[in-house]
Amino acid sequence: MNEEELLLLKLHLCGLDLKSEMQIANFLLTHESIPTKQELWSLLELSASKKEDLMTKLASRTLEQKLEKNLTQTKVLTILNSQYPEQLRESYRPPIVLFYQGDITLLERPLFGVVGARQSTHYAYEALKHLLPPVVKQKMALVSGLAKGVDGLAQRLTLEFSGKTVAVIGNGLDISYPNENKALQSQIGRSGLILSEYALGSPPLRYHFPMRNRIIAGLIKVLLVVEARHHSGSLITANLALQENREVLALPGRINDPLSQGCNELIAAGAKIVLTANDILEEMF
Numbered sequence: 001m002n003e004e005e006l007l008l009l010k011l012h013l014c015g016l017d018l019k020s021e022m023q024i025a026n027f028l029l030t031h032e033s034i035p036t037k038q039e040l041w042s043l044l045e046l047s048a049s050k051k052e053d054l055m056t057k058l059a060s061r062t063l064e065q066k067l068e069k070n071l072t073q074t075k076v077l078t079i080l081n082s083q084y085p086e087q088l089r090e091s092y093r094p095p096i097v098l099f100y101q102g103d104i105t106l107l108e109r110p111l112f113g114v115v116g117a118r119q120s121t122h123y124a125y126e127a128l129k130h131l132l133p134p135v136v137k138q139k140m141a142l143v144s145g146l147a148k149g150v151d152g153l154a155q156r157l158t159l160e161f162s163g164k165t166v167a168v169i170g171n172g173l174d175i176s177y178p179n180e181n182k183a184l185q186s187q188i189g190r191s192g193l194i195l196s197e198y199a200l201g202s203p204p205l206r207y208h209f210p211m212r213n214r215i216i217a218g219l220i221k222v223l224l225v226v227e228a229r230h231h232s233g234s235l236i237t238a239n240l241a242l243q244e245n246r247e248v249l250a251l252p253g254r255i256n257d258p259l260s261q262g263c264n265e266l267i268a269a270g271a272k273i274v275l276t277a278n279d280i281l282e283e284m285f
Helices: 003-013 018-031 037-044 048-058 061-073 104-108 122-136 150-160 179-191 208-219 233-243 258-268 277-284
Strands: 075-078 097-102 111-116 141-144 164-169 193-196 222-226 247-250
Touching: 003 018, 003 061, 003 075, 003 097, 018 037, 037 048, 048 061, 097 104, 097 179, 104 164, 104 193, 111 122, 111 150, 111 208, 111 233, 122 141, 122 150, 122 222, 122 277, 141 150, 141 208, 150 164, 150 179, 164 179, 164 208, 179 193, 208 233, 222 233, 222 258, 222 277, 233 247, 233 258, 247 258, 247 277
Parallel strands: 111 141, 111 222, 141 164, 164 193, 222 247
Antiparallel strands: 075 097, 097 193
């Protein structure tokens, strides 16, 4: 990790907001040099008290310990690194720092997202079991959020079919959430890739998950929604994907099933209906 990336990591660990992180990253990308203290304060536009607070954090033993822990127990990818995916870099509010475990080269593959209801049914299982095998054979990587329900199901089946999967989580890499996916998270860490915007020890706070969803939307080329309620988190991810000009696909369901309401609404609004694996592959290639 070079000096510029180390600065971004330190500021990230100090809790700098994303907008300020982006301002620093843009300076580093443009000037290819560390900003002076005066330039730093000018870029951040902080009040006197917040400047003092940041200076205290940057010089603290706590930061040294966090830095050592995250550099020795996990791996770090910043927006300055050549391995950072270009599609994510060009997305709205890209993460400046990502912590990861596993094979970072999976981000070089065509990426296909799957999201859906946390209270998934057997229909989701049967549909994914039917759709995924031809897809994973194409050397793509499936991206999801390792959540309860459809997310974890899609990632578990991908591994069963000898495919590769990328999990984007809303907590530190040393924490499993939900706990029922602990073994799955460990397996993905060994044979796939786990990404997080949050440093080690960060709990799964509620607001982390909409932030995680924007990363999923930024990474992928195509998003498939499998079972979603009206106004669900999966539809938020679908809307984020649409804003990034990604293709959104939906699995149809019974008109009287609440878990299919969101998917049927997406189809009515113009999302492509998915009946076979070819419906997915046509959008990927």
